[in-house]
Amino acid sequence: MTANPYIKQYLMTAGPTPVPPAVTQAMAAPMLYHRAPAFDELYARVLGRLPAVFATANPVLAFTASGSGALESAVANLVRPGTRALALAAGKFGERWIGLCEAYGADLITHQPGWGARIDPAGVDRVLEREGHIDVVFGTLSETSTGIVHDIQAIADVVRRHDALLVVDAVSGLGAARMLQDEWGVDVVVAGSQKALMTPPGLAFASVSERALEAARALPGGRYYFDWARTAKSQAQGASPFTPAVSLFLGLDVALGLIEQEGLENVWARHELLARAARAGVLGLGLELFGDPDERSSVVTALELPGDVDGGRVPGILRRLGITANGGQDGLKGRILRIAHCGYFGAFDILTSLSGLELALDQLGHDVDHGAGVGAAQRVFAEAGVLAAA
Amino acid sequence: MTANPYIKQYLMTAGPTPVPPAVTQAMAAPMLYHRAPAFDELYARVLGRLPAVFATANPVLAFTASGSGALESAVANLVRPGTRALALAAGKFGERWIGLCEAYGADLITHQPGWGARIDPAGVDRVLEREGHIDVVFGTLSETSTGIVHDIQAIADVVRRHDALLVVDAVSGLGAARMLQDEWGVDVVVAGSQKALMTPPGLAFASVSERALEAARALPGGRYYFDWARTAKSQAQGASPFTPAVSLFLGLDVALGLIEQEGLENVWARHELLARAARAGVLGLGLELFGDPDERSSVVTALELPGDVDGGRVPGILRRLGITANGGQDGLKGRILRIAHCGYFGAFDILTSLSGLELALDQLGHDVDHGAGVGAAQRVFAEAGVLAAA
16 A cells, blocks of 8 residues: 555544653663662652552552553452442443453442443442442443543542442543542542553553552452552562563653643643533534533543444544544444543644544545534634633 | 763663663554554564464463563463462572462462472472372473573473473573473463563563363453453454553564574574573683573573672672672572573673673672683683674
8 A cells, every 4th residue: 555645643542542752762761670779760750650640648559461450450459259349330441340340259239321321429329228238339430432431529429428449440531530539539549551641551550548458458369460468568668569561661750740740730621621622523513422421521522423424434434544543342333433632632633533533424425514523623722722822 | 970981781680681772663653552453463463473482383362461460360260279289489480389379279289499409300290299189280491580491391291291281480481491382292381571572571471272271261250351261362353352562562573573583493592602601601700600500591690609798789889880680589689690691682791791790799809810701701602603703
């Protein structure tokens, strides 16, 4: 295939997300021995920087793993056969909690209001009321498969009233959507390097409260690599328990510096504005948003593809335009497209995604008013003043 | 501290090992989405290349994890409370099998002839004879903590006669020491990216025979991320079950290409010659080798530090010379130094390590004949003709 010189490559997925050049450059440094002072310093600096992003005083435990590895750490440390667990699932990643809890033999209750729904805290309250004692509730901050960011603050209030532990999958949400672990009283928050933390995949995190660590200690065995107590003890001594992904630590250090420089509040505000512009663009094109998004849905915007196009072809056409974007997963395949704004994303990334969407729909025979979506999004940025010349 | 312009930095550890520049460069490419065709191709190519390094027809399962994660996969898939397991341990990494088996509740027998010993296959035979039925035997190819490479071929013969499964930790050995999984009849071989595979840490592998996969299927549950059947099924469909460490795959692809280019037999021969030179250098300095090395000990050379120096200071002095090298671990701290030759190592790396050792011992007051170690090693290279002008 001859390259089309009009086409450049744009990674517009919700994870892995684009990596800032400064992060990539840092990762190109010569390899470090993980027991040498140069790595010790790096390790301490990264572990020292992470808690701010979780808004916690907990030590944040770092694992060399995909995000799912840190999810598994929560189940391996808190669930035994017969443990009473409640999984809140309104999409693919919520359902991962179900698979994990089943693998570990939990006495499992599920609350599944359907893909695209926002979990209703009052509904969670009713389930907890009805079911009697529950040990652990598993939830999701940002459900990447549907674009919904759940109201973890309200869910945490409910769960604490029922005296259960709350574990939140914030893999795609952390750093993109507001998440105040300690203020909201969330026992465990799990995250990954490859989303709003702007680093390649391969590092995963669990911010574990003392209460959750106690609960884990009461259920020893059945785990080793993902054992929280082992990792916490080793980190407290300044050492990684296993050979860590050194190059990813080099990158993450720079990425966390970028977040500090921008300021976490500003990072959240940027994600919210990018999302608002994306939603305006979708509506400006006469399309509908998928599910039940609100101002919190700042990680990825899911839209319903129009009925007059073969939706399954949209990601492929976008790819021919150089844009790698997410269609729907599982039952939503061909029905939705997802515009990501998670991590290293700016205003023109949203405009590019919307342009690509317009062009793709046009190529599939949908009646497109070229620029209608882009223009609507652009107006949001113009009105917010974020692109104003200094 | 003002930099000393005479001092450059040399990573001389047995893992993480130095990364070839071409591998580093490949990892600096823009991030790829792991469900896009460009990654699919990369993933298929890497998974297609890996079995040759294991000398196996098995699919090699890839995990985003430290090497210990792949070790855990073997225990999580093959051990349940009461499973009869035998751990062969003659150093720190052999002992990791003990910790893992205990965490999973194995009915565990250990064979521990002491750090530095080479496991005697006849001794293993006697243990298996005495203990009656054993389900799984856990062993180590290269014991990095002592420099010993165990005779896995002979151990495999014994284990098969007793109808047990054999799992071998080849994390530091694979690609440095001869390992012929299928010919030797080893059921499971576990490895990591950061040793002789010349890639940063963060990927781990398990080459699993059909027989071992069957055994794992008979023990479902209690695992998810490290589940072999899930990973095998997903890989057979060309997809990573979880978001993989994309940048490390980019690097590993290039590293495997370098191994193919050199030829695996030549790679093994290079490691053996580097090791022979290192041993000659140690003896040329009037020092003694630690433990019971032989021609197989091609990954790392352990030497006993002389009694008239404070051995605990050697790694620090080497570091001031710009050389990061491994001292002893646990009970061997201060007693030994380890000269690595695992992965991206050439002749002059061995000479540099030996020079550093001579200078460090001199600084600590030991009577050193400068060049005696280097010269002895250099003679090995000269006689082998590998540095001859074309």
